[in-house]
Amino acid sequence: MGVSGAIRNKVLYTYIHNLNRIYEKSLVSVTVFSVCLPLRSDHPPDSDMPSSRAVKSLFSVYTAVGCIFLLLSPALASESDHKYQADEQVTLWVNKVGPYNNPQETYNYYSLPFCRKTENTIHKWGGLGEVLGGNELIDSQIDIKFLKNVDRSVICQLELDEAKVKHFKDAIENSYWFELFMDDLPLWGFVGEMPPGKNSENGKHALYTHKSINVKYNKDQIIHVNLTQDNLRPLEAGRTVDMTYSVNWIPTDITFARRFDVYLDYPFFEHQIHWFSIFNSFMMVIFLTGLVSMILMRTLRNDYAKYAREDDDLESLERDVNEESGWKLVHGDVFRPPSSLVLLSAVVGTGAQLALLVLLVILLAIIGTLYVGRGAIVTTFIVCYALTSFISGYVSGGMYSRSGGKHWIKCMILTASLFPFLCFGIGFLLNTIAIFYGSLAAIPFGTMVVVFVIWGFISFPLALLGTVVGRNWSGAPNNPCRVKTIPRPIPEKKWYLTPTVVSLMGGLLPFGSIFIEMYFVFTSFWNYKVYYVYGFMLLVFLILVVVTVCVTIVGTYFLLNAENYHWQWTSFFSAVSTAVYVYLYSIYYYYVKTKMFGFFQTSFYFGYTLMFCLGLGILCGAVGFLGSNLFVRRIYRNIKCD
Known part of the structure; x- marks a missing residue:
């Protein structure tokens, strides 16, 4: 009883601790959101400012617009212009760590007991898509300056105890990898290596203790970064190891516009089988x-010919009609209106919106190379979904009206909320799992608020507006044939x-x-x-x-x-x-x-x-x-x- 109670308490503690971490991570998003709320003053306007109300209204508009960009765009950083001067500080950001075979199972870099210079770290808060992608950039505090080589320097000293050794061993056995960023360029590496043989002299879990960073630059811009690791040290409790790094700057003629080409796998995506599949x-x-076209038009042409005969061929027409079937x-x-007309109208309207949305996002990706930015595709998808919600309402409202539907409120609400709430239900379950595991895949509370605000104040009203417009502009019944009062029985086939x-x-x-x-x-x-x-x-x-x-x-x-x-x-x-x-x-x-x-x-x-x-x-x-x-x-x- 005591052991099970202790385990239960440990699980509850872990869950609550992870909730607190998610809450702390979301404070910045909540703060930005609070700034975006309508400005309100509890004091009377200054008598010396005759247009204070107009100024405040104008300020509110600019604040709202600015907040939208803050919420949707990546946070500004010192490397935002990607141009540096000699000896200017270049930040190396640590992002996440996790099992290599599990792409979504990622954790905070310092969830592993890596040492760091100080506990007062700087976070780089990203945009909406970046946060939804499970990114949390933290300043590594490694001293890197533009064009300044570093032969070998100590980052910090890692003191190993039993708990840290066990943690690192578990990570190495599960092939944990980590991700770093320098000037928005990713670097990857593994935490350590498994022993080559259990009975060999080196049969111990080994930790990489040295990071060698090669940076290619063109004039004042960073073009490419590469990370190699060496200096493996066995994991032994009570041992202290030096975590070191080196930096080597290499000039290159590659232009800044081509710096992401190294991350693109041309042989894989442009393989002959890809072209063959398209063809x-x-x-x-x-x-x-x-x-x-051939089958249907040939069949329909004969059918049209029979039904287009004039009354002077009544005998032949009567014979054909008696033989008619199909x-x-x-x-x-x-x-005749289908069953569950409201639901069918809602899914058809939503599907029309998704078709336009996918086409729009693909075109934007072709034009704007959205694959370059972290979370750019996700952000674009969310924003475009909100802006195209008018289409779902328009198609749904027109279809519902043409079929003689009467429950307008139900149709509008279902159209606006069907797909988002389906995704929300699945996302809620996944988010609960991520919080329990303490993963970066858990969506912060502030980000949830932002997504809900986008849906509630942009997507939902546009869908309602589209339903009203569709009902009035394209909702008039225009069926070619009248519907009979008594439904025809359907024969067995x-x-x-x-x-x-x-x-x-x-x-x-x-x-x-x-x-x-x-x-x-x-x-x-x-x-x-x-x-x-x-x-x-x-x-x-x-x-x-x-x-x-x-x-x-x-x-x-x-x-x-x-x-x-x-x-x-x-x-x-x-x-x-x-x-x-x-x-x-x-x-x-x-x-x-x-x-x-x-x-x-x-x-x-x-x-x-x-x-x-x-x-x-x-x-x-x-x-x-x-x-x-x-x-x-x-x-x-x-x-x-x-």
Whole structure:
């Protein structure tokens, strides 16, 4: 009882301690947020300042704008202009440490018992995306000056005791690596090495005690940094080791604009198989669109000819009508409002927004090289999501109105909050796990407040506005055929024409078109590679959209020919199944392509992948539904429904 109680108390203490660390880390964000609140004075305006109210209003506006940039942009630092003078101080920032095979399981650099000169360290607080990416930069206090070589200098003395030795041994056994930054350029290294043989003379865990930093510069700018380590020392309790460093400055002709090229893996991303996959997907698009056009147009042309006959051929027309079957017989039910209309409108509107969002972020990444900055992609995604929320409301409101919906408030709120709250629910579980482990992946409270403010004061109002505009501008019913009062019974069909089978089959070809690109995306995110080929991603995204539309149109046509007029949800889920196959592929990738281990990393891997697949599924579902909707309206527009 006493032992279990002690363990329980230890767990509670660890959890509370980690909560305090997260709270302390978030104080800066909360402080910035408090400054962003509307200014208020409890004192009367100064009589000598006749326009004090106008000045204060103007000051409030500038303060709000400034706060937005403070919250979204990386913090300013001394190296912000990336230009130095001789002997000017260059800061080496320590960032994080963690198991090499677990990319998301990262901790504060000083969670390992590294020594440091003083306890009064300087933190470099980053922007929104940088914090969400689990970065916490701390001044290493290592004396580095521009163009000044250092042969070998002592950073500090590390006194090893039993606890420190055990901590370092655990880190070395789990292949812990660390990340440093100098002038926004990353450096990586391992904490130590495992013994080559348990029975050998050197069979002890060894700690790297010397860091050799090579810095390439061009005039007054740093171009490249490289870290090598040596001077391994065995870990023994009661021993004191000197932690040392050296710095070597090397001139180079490489320009500042090309300094990130060294981090890009050109042979991997521009491999022949990548080009072949793009070509293969493009040829599949041509074949699929041609096949769809040929089959459907040929069939529909004959159907149109029958329904376009004049009254002078009544006998032939009556014979044809008696023999009719298929999609033409359900014209009185095909535009019947689907079940759960509010939910369908919300997911279609959200998917339309996500499609525009992905296209916009890809274009910005192509133009602005967003891969260079820490967290730049995440920040861009959040800001663009908030600004494009009008689209989700507009599409959702117009669709809901055209279908005769009455619950406007429910539709507006669900459209604005569906996807963010799904992500929030998954993120909350992952954040709880990260706090328990004391990981940098835990999102600080202040950052949560900032994200909520962006959603509550930008995204949510824009979605509501879009719903109102969509309802009034594009919400008038315009169905080509009138809906009958009594629903038509749906006949029994073969198993392969059921909505479930059609939906599952509908995602195979779209998944095949993005299968190879998913490998590159997963490898970039989970295996420390910088994804920079956004031109490839743009082509793959456009191919995915075209293939999804074609496949869902074919599935909808087969369903209507089976006299099943419940095509709305079927067309949506037919495209959503693409995300199901991506998630199944992620399970294969986890077990075959990675060496991840532990509850923490497994939770984050499948949690992040679930969020990604939810977004992908809603996006594809909306594209598939909108394409099928246009197709259905087009084919029923040219027949005589009366």
